[in-house]
Amino acid sequence: MSPAPTTATLPFDIAGHLGDPAELGNPDDLVGPAEATRVLRLDPLPEEVLQRAEPGPRGPAQWRRVGLWQFALTQTIPYDDHGDPDEEIGSTEAGRIIHRRPEKLPRGLLDLATPQHDTSGRFVRRVWTRATVWHYALTQLAVGATVLDGRLYLDRAGVAALAGVTIGHVDKWIKAADTINFPARHHGRWYDAQDIQQWRADQVDAQHPAPITTSGDDPNELLTKTQIVVDLYGYTNPNAINNMPLWQRLLEANSPEHNVDDTPRGRRWPRHVAVELRNNPLPRGRTPGSTARNRVIDTSGDPDDELSAAQVARAFGYSHVSSLPPAVLAAADTVTYTSEGKVKARRWKRGTIHRLASTLGAAD
Structure with a gap:
């Protein structure tokens, strides 16, 4: 998840009850004086706010959250919201x-x-x-946040505040909107806050997906990008992962011998490669290829020799199999599985190690 929202820059507090940053406030909530004070950041509450209170089940001093937001906007825009709207x-x-x-x-x-x-x-x-x-x-x-037809909307600065990122980062999301399914604009420059919150939750789910297995399927079946992204990973758009590290790792794990031609449409991956990369995300702060890049790799020997995981680890200069990067694991030529669908063993041809040496590091 992104850092905690820095919504102090917005004209009112948009978080849910007691300021939980993971929850947007429900416009229809009835709130009492303590919550009204937090939402408006005003203590004591001004007389005009007290006059806007409506009777509630817990006493007369109750406000709709959306009404508090609307009052805040009259003070920060500012504008006067009194009168007959049709006049x-x-x-x-x-x-x-x-x-x-x-x-x-x-x-x-x-x-x-x-x-x-x-x-x-x-x-x-x-x-x-x-x-x-x-x-x-x-x-x-309005700047940062506004209320239209009873719904909360955010501009670029408001989205940045909610997500805990810079406006420049939001601009990158907007530029890649078609690829990453970023929410659409409304009323010129505004984004529905609930849509943004849902999109952020979907991004987190994409970065921490539920494990998938090849149980019942041929692990060596060659798949296209669309089959991997849509059918295996569950996205609706084949380009949904284009800006994710996962796509870069798939490119690094691609073997020319699996492809039907030299064009992007001709790329193919064994099913087990796609599964391995999806189920073994890189640790935070690591970039694709960084674990093996610039290492001295042993490429001596017959290209047709088969190597165990321990032998491959030694060839890459690692002291333990657990240090092998996901791109190397995904490039295994043969993978055997237990009856539960878990990986039992992997083996690589030395020629595969030669190829990986040219893309992930410097050979002897």
Whole structure:
């Protein structure tokens, strides 16, 4: 999971009850004074907040969480949310709502106006409904977080605050949106907070997947990328892993003799290779190939010789089989399994070690 959210930069606290960073606040929750104080970061609560309280099962001092968020936005944008949403208003009232002089109204708001004309067709004034001005304030003037139709939305800065990353990191997610299934934008520049939270949870699941086995399947069956990513790993898009270390490790483990041609579409992997890489993720901070890269590897001997795991470990300069990197384990030429589907033994041809030496390290 990402670091704890740094939501102090947002106009109100978006976390769930008692500030649990793993849980977004439910807009429909009824909360008491202590939680209202935490959400608004105001102590004591101002008179206007007290006036917005509604009767609840535990006493009169109760607020809908979404109502607290909306109040916070009136103070930070700022704007005035009082009045009939369908009432038509002119430039003076529109300016008062968003704290601007009538002659200084933003171009974006002017573009939303309905022009009124007299009987001769001469322009008289611009009019808006209050709801139109409120929507403009909430989508164009809010920063970090906003509330639209009772739902919480975040801009790029808000997403960064929720995820505990930099805005630049969020921009990378947005750029790769089609590949990593990053949530779509709404109302121009806003992302549904619940969609972001769910996407983050899905990313964590992808990094810590449930183990898969080859039980009942031929472990040496050659699979395409689509068969591996969609059928074996369970993603909906074959390109879903393109920005993950897992894809780089699959590329490193690819053997030319398994491919049908030299094009990307011609790549093939034995089923057991795909399973090994998925079930043995790299430790945090390790990059694909880093465990064996730049090691001195023994490539002497007949390429057709078969080697045990212990012999391969010695060839790579490791003192124990457990030190072999996943890319080497996945490149085993033959793998035998127990009746429970667990790996019993692996063997490599020395020629495979020669090939790995050229991609993972420097040969003698």
